[in-house]
Each structure stands twice: as C-alpha cells, then as structure tokens.
Amino acid sequence: MIAGAWLCLAAPLGGTLLITLCGARISRRAAGWLSTISVFVAFAGAVWSFFGLRSHGSDHGSISTAWTWLQAGGFRPGLEILVDPLSVMMMLIVSGVGGLIVLYSIGYMDGDDEERRYFAYISFFVFSMLLLVQGGNLLLLLVGWGLVGLSSYLLIGFWHERPSAVAAAKKAFVMNALGDATMALAFFVLIAHANSLSFATSFATAGHLSSTTVNLVALGLLGGAVAKSAQIPLHTWLPDAMEGPTPVSALIHAATMVTAGVYLIARTHPIFEQARTIELVAAGLGTLTLLVAGLIALVQTDIKRVIAYSTMSQIGYMFLGAGLGAYANGMFHLMTHAFFKALLFMAAGVAIHALSGEQDIRKMRGIGQLMPWTRWAFLAGSLALVGLPPFSGFFSKDSIIAAALHAHWYGVILWVAALIGTFLTGLYTFRLYFIVFPGEPTPFVREHYHAHHGQEGPKTMLVPVGILTVLAVIGGWIQFAPIWTPLTTWLEPVARTLGVAEPTSWQEGLSSALAVALGLGGIAVAYLVYGTGRLAVPRLPALQRALEHKLYFDEAYDAAFYRPAAALATALRRGFEEPVVLAAGTDIGETAFDAGRLVRRLQTGLLRTYVLFLGTGMAVVAIVFLAVR
Amino acid sequence: MILAYSAGGVLVWIVWVVAGLACLASGVAVVSFSNPFFSALALIGNLGSLAVLYLLLSAEFVAAAQVLVYAGAVMVMFLFVIAYVGPRTETPWSGGPGWQTIGAVLAAAAIFLEIIVVIGLKAGNRLAHSDHVNGTFGSPGWIGRLFLTDHLLAFEITSIVLLIAAVGGVILGSHTQRAGEEAST
Amino acid sequence: MLGPSTAWYLGVAAFLFGTGALGVLVRRNPLIVLLSLEIMLNGANLALIAFSRHAGNGAGQIFALAVMAVAASEVCVGLGLVVALHRRRLELDVDRLSELRG
DSSP: HHHHHHHHHHHHHHHHHHHHHGGSSOOOHHHHHHHHHHHHHHHHHHHHHEEEEEOOOOSEEEEEEEOOOOBBBBOOEEEEEESSHHHHHHHHHHOOOOOHHHHHHHTTTTOOOHHHHHHHHHHHHHHHHHHHHHHHHHHHHHHHHHHHHHHHHHTSSSTTTTTTHHHHHHHOOOOOOOOHHHHHHHHHHHHHHOOOOBHHHHHHHEEEEEEEHHHHHHHHHHHHHHHTOOOTSOHHHHHHGGGGGGHHIIIIIISSGGGGHHHHHHHHHHHHHHHHHHHHHHHHHHHHHHHHHHHTTTOBBHHHHHHHHHHHHHHHHHHHHHHHHHHHHHHHHHHHHHHHHHHHHHHHHHHHTTTOOOOOOOTSSSSHHHHHHHHHHHHHHHHHHHTEEEHHHHHHHHHHHHHHHHHHHSHHHHHHHHHHHHHHHHHHHHHHHHHHSSSOOOOOHHHHHHTTBBSHHHHHHHHOOOOHHHHHHGGGGGTTTTTOOHHHHHHHHSSSOOGGGOOOOHHHHHHHHHHHHHHHHHHHHHHHIIOOOOSOOOHHHHHHHHHHHGHHHHHHHHIIIIIIHHHHHHIIIIIIIIIIIIHHHHHHHOOOOOOOOHHHOOOOOHHHHHHHHHHHHHHHHHHHHHHHH | OHHHHHHHHHOOOHHHHHHHHHHHHHHHHHHSSSSSHHHHHHHHHHHHHHHHHHHTTTOOHHHHIIIIIIIIIHHHHHHHHHHOOOOOOOTTOSOOOOOHHHHHHHHHHHHHHHHHHHHHHHHHHTTSSSOOOOTTTHHHHHHHHHHTTHHHHHHHHHHHHHHHHHHHHHHHHHHHHHHHHHHHO | OEEEEEOHHHHHHHHHHHHHHHHHOOOOSSSHHHHHHHHEEEEHHHHHHHHHHHHHHHHHHHHHHHHHHHHHHHHHHHHHHHHHHHHTTTTOTTOOOSOOOO
C-alpha cells in the first residue's frame, strides 16, 4: 500500500526527469509515450494503494515518512505522504484521468516542434498534483500547491510565441500567487500556535485557538482555494487559460488542478468546522460563482471558453457542497465532473484538431455530420453535465443541491440558486451542442475539415474519448444517495459529512425531481432557440454587453490593482530609481575621482616634498613616543 | 685660586657665548644666502666656531680634525665646485607648492622643539653635573689608542668608506668624452 | 666642567640640526642642500662631543670623527653628481631633477 503510493508519486517525476535529461536524443513520439507510461504506472500504484488500504482496514490511513525535511526549532516537518481514503480517491482520479489525457496528447500535439517540452511539463504537473493530494502534512501540500501553479503557468504559456498565451499564463500565476500568499499566512499562524504542520497536530490545535485566529486561518485557506479553483472573486484567470493546448485545459483546468480547492476544504475540514462562518462563505461564493459563470457562458462564442465557464460553475457546486459540510458529496461531484468535463474538452479538442485549430462555434456549425463519434461523445458528456439520469452528473449533483435544502434557513436561498444553476447549465450546454454539432456543415467546415486517415482523429485521441464516454455514463453508479452510499462510507473516516448537510429522503427526492425538470427545461429552451430557431434570443443589449464583458471583472481589477501599481512603479522609477539609485553609481565614481584628485596634489614629484613627509613623519612619531612613554 | 677659577669661568662663558652665537648665526646664514659662494663661506665660519666649542669640551683632536679636514679639505672641494659651476642665484623661499614652505618651517621647528623636550624630559636632572676628566681626555694619543683598541672596527670601516667615496668621486667625474657625446646627440 | 652645562651645548646642537633640516627642505640649489646637510651633521657632531665630555666616555669623539669621515665621503660623491649634472647642461634645481634617467 505504501509502496504503491510512493510509486504513484515517483513515476511521473521519473518520467519528467527522463524526458528532460534525454532531451533531443529521443524522438518526440518516444517522449510522449514515456510520459504516458509514467502516468499509467502512477495509476497502477494508486490502484495498488487502493486495494492495500481496503485490505488494511485502518480507518485513518497511514503516514509514511521518507526523512525529516526541515528543522527549525521545534518545527520538524517530514517528507511524508499520507495514504488514506481521501488521498487514494484523488490519486486514482488524477492518475487515471491524467493518464488518459496524456495519451490523448500524443495525438493532439503530434507535429508540434516542442512536443518533448510539453510532455516533460505535463508529467511534472501530474507529479505536482499527486504531491498535493498525497502530502502528509500541510507543508508538502503547499509545495504541491505551488508546483501545480508553476506547471499551469508553464503549460498555459506553452505556445510562448503568442503574446496572448504569455499574458494569460502570467495572469493565472499572479492570481494563484495571491492564493498561495494567503495560504502561507494561514500556515504561519498555525506554526506559531502549534509548532507543526502535520494534519493531526494542526487540526487538534485548531480546536484550541481563539475564534479570531481560527477564522483567520480558515480565511487564508479559503483564499488559496478560491484562487486555485477560480471562484469569484479570483476567477478571471480561468477563461484566459484556454490559450493553452486543449489537453492542458482538460487536465489542469477541468479535472484536476482547479479541483484542488475543493480537496483542500475537504482535507482541512476540521479547521473549517471551527470557523463555520468561513465555511459558509465558501458555500456562498460557490453559489455566486455557479450563477455568474452560468450566465456568462450563455454569450461566449469560443467553444473552449464555454466549457471553461461551465467548469467554473460546476466547481461552484463543489464548493457549495464542501462549504455546507457535505464533503463526500463534493468529492463525488469532483470525480464525476473530472470524467465528463475532460470528455467535453477532449471531444471539443478532436473537433478543433480536425478543423486545424478553429474554435469559434459560429464557424464550426454542422461538424456533427462529419464527425459522428465525436458528436455522440459530446452529447454524452453534455447530458452528464446537465445531470440527467442515468448519467453520472445526476447522482453527484443532486445530493449537493439537497444538502443545501437541509442546511439552515439561508440554505434555502442557496438551494434556489443551485436549482436556477441547473436550468442555466442545461441552457448553455445545449446551446453549445445545438450550435456546433447538428445541422448542415457550413462552407467553412467543409473547406477546413480534414480527417485523419479516414477516421475522425488518431487512435490515441479517440481511445481516451471513448473510455471517458463510458465513464461519464456509468461513473455515477457508484453511489445513489440516500439509498446506497458506498462512497460516503469510504470517505467517512476522514471526511465525515456534517449532520446539518445530510438531507432527508424527501428533500433528496424533491431536489432531484426539480433539478432534472429544470435541466430538461433548459435543454428544451436551448433546442427551441438554437436548435430549431423558433424562439429568438431575447434582446437585452445592456445585459448582453455586460455578460460579454464578463461582468466587467477584468476592467475592475485593471483599474483597482494594475493601474495604481503601474503608476506607483513609474513614479518610483522617476522619483527614486533614476535620481537616487542610478545616480548613486555615477556619484560614487565621481566621488572616488574627486578623492583621487585631492590625494594627487600630494604627489608633487619634488624630492623636497618627500623629504618633508619624512621629517613630518619623524616629528609625529616622536610625539607619539613621548605621549606613550 | 678661586679668583683664577672664577676668572677662568667667566672667560669660558664669554668664549662660549661668542662661539655659540657665531655658530647659530652662520648656520642661519648658510640656509639663507641666495649665492652658494656666500653659503659656503658661512659654513666655514660655522665650522670654525664649532671647533672653538669642541675645544671648550676638551676634544682637542676633534677640533683640530674639524679645522684641518672639514674646513680645510671638504670646504675647499665645495668652493672648487661652486666656482666650476658658476654663479647662480635662486630665491630661496620660492618654488614648489605653497604648503611646502610652510610645512618645512613647521617640521623643522617641530623637530627642534622635540629634541629639546626629549632631552629635557629624559635627562634633565643628570645634565647639570658632568664627570671629571683628566688631562689626557681628548688628546690625540688618547684618541689614537681608542681607535686602535676599543673601536678598531669603526676605524677600519671608516677607511673603507673613504676609499669607496674616492673611487665614486673619480668615476662620477671622469666620463668627459661620453658626457660630451651624449650632450651633443 | 667650566662654563655652561651640557644642556646648553645640546640646545645649540638642536638648533643647528633644525636649521639644517629647514635648509634641506626649502632650498632648491643642490649645492646649498648639501651645505645644509653639512650643518645637520655638524649639529649631530656637537651633540656627540657634548655627551662624550659629560660622560667622560671616548666613544662619542670616535663617533664624531667617523661622522666627519662619512660626511667627507658623502660630499665627495654629491659634488661629483653636481659636476656631472653641470656637464650635461642640466639645470641645477632639485625640483626639476625629478626623474631618474641615465
């Protein structure tokens, strides 16, 4: 079990190092397969750990320490990994879905000049994400957190000749850095009080901290989670991150990295439970995000951006679940979301790849006729996303909505909002489907479509899509609350659902029925408007413009943060750096010159002067001797 | 006898004052004259007054050597060269940077004062009474005996130094041909 | 000892030494510099003789004679230099003679 976990962690790292060290000596294909094999080996290790944990029977998991990493006074974090139900679940998701996506990348990135760099980066990302979820103490979690942010930056800006990609990478990194900073501050407080960052100790200490302190710690953790998971207000980086290659969007910005925030809340839930207000703030932010993202997704014209906003919205659901205390439900939705969102991205990627990089949905009309498999895959993913039975999304999403109903009086507000969200989900998802896939292919499509040896795409792309389609359909059958809940039971020892978030049967049933109904309603409206054109899009120019500008968040941040910072930097450059720092350099040189010039006057070149110095020296020495005796 | 003693004492004092003043004045004159010829003559006067002072200090041989060697040979050599070089005048206090002159005066004054102070502090009490010496003190035979017994090494080395100086002087003065060639090229 | 005590002689010697030093530092004609150097040496000689008389020790007079011999040698060489300078038509000014050139 422990060996499996270490294998899981080490394999992708080994893959990265191997690809980096071999450099141009291996072919691009070989690099791709090397990376894929390393991630699948990691998956094998995760499966091994899973079975080992099940047979082990230990409820709380075990920590395996490699060595003591730091030593600072009483603070001694070790290089340790944790194998418990929550971490094993994440390991399986990350390495499993990750492996499929890396396999897909072999086909997608084929022909790119810098393929090897891509595969090195993506293996490194998988390693970082595994470190994050396997970290046995908060310090290693933070290390993984930072490395994941770094990998994201490297991969978003992969096509670095594009200025938009570079800008997007920077934006993502800076916003994530904000979250990293708040998390680090929270950890500092914990170290100050508990002198340790191991899970057990810090959680135990959290119970003894004053209310303000624990609220601050929880707020810091929430800041990190919000930044990493692209929730409001730190969400503006995610749509721009679509500049990266599609597999990157699938892996990092759908299935794994952005879900790290949810994992964090589930992992550190003892701290959050001490700061219940903050936890509910998380739920509120999640709800707000799911509504706003859903609305913005209605007007987007880039296929990847629609899916990105959809991701934002679904993570809002996860935050809602985790924030209320339904950790297992949140994690369940994380799992099913990984399946169908990766599927959606990858299917879209097959279409984009076939059209040589075109992503505008208005131009991609009718491609379903030329690519039937992709069309069915996309449809399966969309149905799972909307949450219709028997697809996976139904089982996971409805539990969260029901939990909201059961929570306190404000839970009802969240419940209503979540239900509106399902309507929006149906609407924007099927808007996308009906615009892109059915119908007659446009002239653009006919002109630019090129099949791959008679098939819709290379096998390495189609096989993962197929596997994920199956998973998107059946992946939810692992739990059907409240009748059969093996997943909640599995996660029980480490992430017990709070009582307040356990809905009753009738609440579950009511929520499910309403959610399905609203989802179908959204699909229907989308069909009427975009599928058949019978209904027209309502004319609301102000709202349309606001949504197209993503509710002016980017402009607001620009005015509030960027402009003052730029003005301050310019002012400092003019007022301080040029006159003081740069001038200091020349001033020091000039002062040295002047001093030298002064001293040069002593060098008269006359013998008499030097004899005078002799005599003066003798006189001075005599005085000194006299004084000292 | 007391009368003789006191008369001798007064005479000694008078001689001392005259010789001392002559010494000091001629010393100042050496550094002050602009014409080197006059400076050399002043130095001869200085050497003479010093010889008188040596006599007062019972150093008869040294006084004689001073007059014969120093004033008689060295100064003559000086006068030869001054005559050879020709008339030259120079304003003594000019030239060099301004602080040179002031610094020189201050340094010289400081050295003078310090010598006085050091001697006064270190040996002030003991300078009052000097030892009693017998008649042979300072006589040529006595000096000769010292040279050949206690201070033989000094005697020999001094003669070597004189030899080297003579050789050097000859060499320095001898390259007339070459000097002529170098001057014309 | 009849007459002034040793201290007086030492005062005269000190004055001679200082005057000679002043001359060395101030004058530019090398001949005068040599003469001033002689003054300094004579001052030292006077001090030596005075101490020799004071202590009744002959070493002082021996030393003074050695000093005289050395002074003579040094003047010989110095004047040889002056003559050589004059032969090469160089200006007899220590301020000008500031470069060591063959």
